[in-house]
Amino acid sequence: MLEIKNLHVKLEEEDKQILKGVDLTVEAGKVHAIMGPNGSGKSTLSYVLSGRAGYEVTEGSATLGGEDILDMEPEERAAAGLFLAFQYPVEIPGVGNMTFLRTAVNAQRKARGEDELSAGDFLKVVRERAKALEIDADMLKRPVNVGFSGGEKKRNEILQMAMLEPKMCILDETDSGLDVDAMKLVADGVNALRDEGRGFLVITHYQRLLDHIKPDVVHIMSNGRIIKTGGPELALEVEKNGYADMKAEVA
Amino acid sequence: MTAATERKQALLQRRQDATDARIAALGAVPGAGWQARPRAEALARLRAMGLPQPRDEYWKWTRPETLTQPEAPTAATFDAQTAPTYDAIDRLTLAFVDGVFDAEASDPLELEGIEIERLATSEADIHWAQDLYGALETNGQTPVERPLAALNSAYATDGILIRVTGKPSKPVNIVYHHRDDSSDACLHHVIRVEPGAALTLLENGPAAARFNQVIEVDVADTGAFHHIRTQGRDHERRAATHIFARVGQESLFKSFTLTANGVLTRNEAVIDIIGDDASAHIAGAALGDGDFLHDDTVFITHGALNGESRQVFKKVLRNGAQGIFQGKILVKPGAQKTDGYQISQSLLLDEASQFLAKPELEIYADDVACSHGSTSGAIDETALFYLRSRGIPEPIAQNLMVLAFVAEAIQEIDDEIIAAEILAQLEGWLARRQR
Numbered sequence: 001m002l003e004i005k006n007l008h009v010k011l012e013e014e015d016k017q018i019l020k021g022v023d024l025t026v027e028a029g030k031v032h033a034i035m036g037p038n039g040s041g042k043s044t045l046s047y048v049l050s051g052r053a054g055y056e057v058t059e060g061s062a063t064l065g066g067e068d069i070l071d072m073e074p075e076e077r078a079a080a081g082l083f084l085a086f087q088y089p090v091e092i093p094g095v096g097n098m099t100f101l102r103t104a105v106n107a108q109r110k111a112r113g114e115d116e117l118s119a120g121d122f123l124k125v126v127r128e129r130a131k132a133l134e135i136d137a138d139m140l141k142r143p144v145n146v147g148f149s150g151g152e153k154k155r156n157e158i159l160q161m162a163m164l165e166p167k168m169c170i171l172d173e174t175d176s177g178l179d180v181d182a183m184k185l186v187a188d189g190v191n192a193l194r195d196e197g198r199g200f201l202v203i204t205h206y207q208r209l210l211d212h213i214k215p216d217v218v219h220i221m222s223n224g225r226i227i228k229t230g231g232p233e234l235a236l237e238v239e240k241n242g243y244a245d246m247k248a249e250v251a
Numbered sequence: 252m253t254a255a256t257e258r259k260q261a262l263l264q265r266r267q268d269a270t271d272a273r274i275a276a277l278g279a280v281p282g283a284g285w286q287a288r289p290r291a292e293a294l295a296r297l298r299a300m301g302l303p304q305p306r307d308e309y310w311k312w313t314r315p316e317t318l319t320q321p322e323a324p325t326a327a328t329f330d331a332q333t334a335p336t337y338d339a340i341d342r343l344t345l346a347f348v349d350g351v352f353d354a355e356a357s358d359p360l361e362l363e364g365i366e367i368e369r370l371a372t373s374e375a376d377i378h379w380a381q382d383l384y385g386a387l388e389t390n391g392q393t394p395v396e397r398p399l400a401a402l403n404s405a406y407a408t409d410g411i412l413i414r415v416t417g418k419p420s421k422p423v424n425i426v427y428h429h430r431d432d433s434s435d436a437c438l439h440h441v442i443r444v445e446p447g448a449a450l451t452l453l454e455n456g457p458a459a460a461r462f463n464q465v466i467e468v469d470v471a472d473t474g475a476f477h478h479i480r481t482q483g484r485d486h487e488r489r490a491a492t493h494i495f496a497r498v499g500q501e502s503l504f505k506s507f508t509l510t511a512n513g514v515l516t517r518n519e520a521v522i523d524i525i526g527d528d529a530s531a532h533i534a535g536a537a538l539g540d541g542d543f544l545h546d547d548t549v550f551i552t553h554g555a556l557n558g559e560s561r562q563v564f565k566k567v568l569r570n571g572a573q574g575i576f577q578g579k580i581l582v583k584p585g586a587q588k589t590d591g592y593q594i595s596q597s598l599l600l601d602e603a604s605q606f607l608a609k610p611e612l613e614i615y616a617d618d619v620a621c622s623h624g625s626t627s628g629a630i631d632e633t634a635l636f637y638l639r640s641r642g643i644p645e646p647i648a649q650n651l652m653v654l655a656f657v658a659e660a661i662q663e664i665d666d667e668i669i670a671a672e673i674l675a676q677l678e679g680w681l682a683r684r685q686r
Contacts, residue, residue: 094658103643107644
């Protein structure tokens with residue numbers, strides 16, 4: 001599904017290398033987790049994959065379903081099936097959440113040569129999926145993320161994911177700023193989307209999210225590289241011993 | 252003589268010459284009967300003030316020459332089938348073509364709840380409008396002079412006089428057509444809203460190659476006046492408009508203007524709140540692309556208790572378009588509990604565009620809440636990326652952001668159908684420019 005090979009990335013504005021050769025393959029139907037200390041390059045990886053400006057790929061490749069995504073515009077990547085749940089969802093005053101969702105869904109359908117959803121059909125689907133995430137009519141009416149609590153913003157991300165039905169979902173520290181109940185709600189939303197045709201890449205600092213979203217593969221990232229890959233037990237090891245031991249192993 | 256004195260004298264001379272030349276070109280002051288006196292007085296005011304000059308403080312950002320020179324600069328007409336029509340709204344339509352009343356395209360001047368008549372055909376000796384015509388304009392000449400309005404009061408060739416005595420079942424819609432490349436229109440409307448009465452006035456269209464317009468609105472106690480104006484889609488037209496409003500106790504005055512295109516637009520509004528518990532809102536959305544200068548100059552005076560005023564102005568500027576805002580709230584001594592709000596913002600879609608703003612507050616009462624803000628910025632790149640990351644193509648994402656930016660001004664329109672029509676026009680303007 002998602003295939004990253006020898007990816008090197010530096011900041012556009014300064015000569016600072018962030019990713020120094022990342023290799024990673026996420027298969028359809030699988031959940032991969034990336035853990036790692038602050039500054040290891042986890043979030044940069046998610047931004048580079050989704051097409052945010054400010055980064056320069058100096059070497060390597062990233063493909064989604066065999067298609068090179070690094071040359072695509074952000075909206076083309078989305079239409080190709082990539083979705084990033086932001087660590088800090090953006091507030092957009094004046095743009096209604098519902099308008100935003102409908103515009104996004106229909107833009108993607110159009111890009112894929114499908115018919116746009118009618119207002120009625122759209123409304124039916126969005127209500128049903130919002131309900132599962134305990135997103136009420138008021139949150140749908142309000143401007144995108146404006147005045148939302150941390151938990152509401154994250155649930156709104158998952159709603160977008162549910163509406164857009166991407167092939168490959170990247171969750172960037174979706175657990176940050178969530179209490180236990182909110183985390184469970186978000187995790188349930190993600191688990192409901194688990195499907196054999198869909199891949200997940202879950203970026204997190206902590207093991208606790210992985211109690212709810214059970215990964216198939218866990219990667220440890222440090223200093224711009226994946227330094228260790230294993231099963232779910234790797235996350236537990238990090239929880240117990242921190243990253244220091246692993247870094248020492250590699251060094 | 253010192254150099255400074257010489258310069259001052261030269262400026263005075265230029266002003267005098269410009270004023271004389273314009274008056275000579277305009278010829279005799281029209282109007283008879285009750286109009287003779289206010290028009291003669293207006294001419295005297297104009298002579299005393301002289302026409303605005305480029306060095307004047309009040310005109311430092313908008314060059315007045317093309318508005319003051321004797322000949323109107325030519326402006327190509329623009330055939331816009333998609334121009335606003337308010338088709339969905341039942342209304343009393345009055346049409347002007349290049350400033351000349353078009354009886355055939357107009358409805359009969361009859362509507363229950365209002366007395367309505369043309370300025371050009373109301374020359375009896377006594378008329379309800381005689382106490383208002385030029386009077387609100389005169390009040391609005393202090394503390395800042397507005398010579399183009401005095402010129403209008405003297406030389407207006409026509410206009411609509413409306414006395415609102417009830418609550419008419421539909422709005423009055425004045426439609427302006429521009430069909431002559433060199434037309435120079437000068438219209439003056441007077442509206443008196445009697446106690447407890449209410450009127451919605453719609454105006455749309457570009458009027459002429461050059462348009463000088465004055466609207467005097469007197470809203471009596473507990474009256475309500477809603478005004479929604481769109482200034483057409485012509486690119487080359489010029490306009491200098493003035494609204495002079497007097498707002499009585501527990502009354503409501505609301506005015507919204509959409510300006511899309513036009514090389515030069517100066518919309519002045521002078522609003523005087525004289526009764527307690529009154530509200531005055533003035534809002535505008537301006538969309539400029541290229542050769543476009545749009546100037547909102549607003550002066551709101553609070554002279555009574557518990558007054559509320561709002562100024563909401565949004566400008567979207569691209570390809571070197573220019574936006575100007577000069578807005579003032581004056582709270583007189585004793586006008587306690589005044590709530591004044593003013594916001595002027597521009598969204599600059601490129602670096603060539605420019606927004607200049609001068610927000611002012613002058614407060615002589617101690618128990619008031621007044622705020623003003625002015626911002627100028629580009630599209631928020633983070634928000635744009637967020638929208639694009641969800642699959643929304645950049646041009647559509649940008650349009651969403653523009654509409655969001657303008658939304659606060661559109662929200663000032665109470666009527667949902669009219670607001671939807673204005674929004675549709677905005678969307679049309681954006682869609683025509685979508686890359």
